Amino acid sequence: MFTLSTTKSKQPKTSGKKAYHHGHLRQSLIEVGLQVIAENGVRALTLREIGNRLGVSRMAPYRHFKDKGALLCAITAAGFTKFGEALESARISAGPNWEAQADALGVAYVRFARENKAHFEVMFGGGGEPQYLDREGAAIAERSFNVLETLVREGQQSGHVIAGNPTLLAQMIWATVHGISTLGLGSTPCDDATQQDFTLYCARLLRTGLSPRE
Amino acid sequence: MFTLSTTKSKQPKTSGKKAYHHGHLRQSLIEVGLQVIAENGVRALTLREIGNRLGVSRMAPYRHFKDKGALLCAITAAGFTKFGEALESARISAGPNWEAQADALGVAYVRFARENKAHFEVMFGGGGEPQYLDREGAAIAERSFNVLETLVREGQQSGHVIAGNPTLLAQMIWATVHGISTLGLGSTPCDDATQQDFTLYCARLLRTGLSPRE
């Protein structure tokens, strides 16, 4: 589960005593926090609970995070990093065809939301909260969006997309995939395939439009 | 603020003592609860706080709601009722033109989200919560969606919308307006006009499509 370097912090503590802690509490807090959210929702995220799961005192988290909100911010930032990677890698593995890339991106977006409910929840303020997004997180989040905007620009150059402000066009697409994700549209009730189908259906409609072409 | 009948409950209590309570605690709880959410978010909603604001004991709410979740359900249901009315009235006052109706509906959706943040938050599970939606609330919510689906059907009959499953088409539109609403797209940072512009922009794109018509 731990993907970090295994180098303990500064003092290896020659004794086998038990040590103050494993040495990567910060990362563990994020991972376990995410786990708790995945199991029971953001609402159930409790510093005490995290502490218990890690066999650590109630106050230990405060060594690494100013408060609960700071932990959530870190989780959010980690989420957007993963999110951006998922989008970008989906686009790349879709090959050179523009439409294939567009489809892949949409599907990846919706799939990420489904497969990382906990992260998605925190990332997009699924808490009525002021959205746990600090300066750093916001920058990462914007990078994710830029994958989409880049796609639009390229589509315009290759003649797949109409002229117009690429940012606005990207936002329009963004709204659609995001709406599908949050509304859980096309899922009956837990089906991944149907949701993917619905996403592709929407992607096609988005291209050709809702009004008849004469 | 109180739009209910002023008839006190059963016993008017001839004495001027102060009475057990004003007689419409249930409705007051919903209204004040909504107020608290509007001011500080769902997270800040506290039965105790509501009680305080109403000059009522901590336990009074339990007389009307099984628990906090039940209150939230009632708030949600009330929200969807208002929401459905907003959509329907927007459609009606848009006149007979189909496109005008479609635009009005989209704008009304996004505007509702903006002007009723608190309600919207609770209605669509803006809490990572299991979405406070009981059987009754779900029925009301579905009715709101049907306004949209009806519009699509009529659009198909009048030749404004391509053929296809009206439910899926409506869901596609729904996803878009919902995405705009939750992402707060087109708002810089609190501007109502620009968000409306953006919504209309999306509505047009939705009709004509993103790929060039040759």
Added chain:
DNA sequence: ACCTGAACACCGTTCAAGT
């Protein structure tokens, strides 16, 4: 019926303290 107080098991967070 409708309201109340005391009490219980939970929170986040502060503080003084240990190694």
Added chain:
DNA sequence: ACCTGAACACCGTTCAAGT
């Protein structure tokens, strides 16, 4: 540096009780 315990001001909720 990193961890800990006790303590404080909050929660939701149960219970026994008042009118």
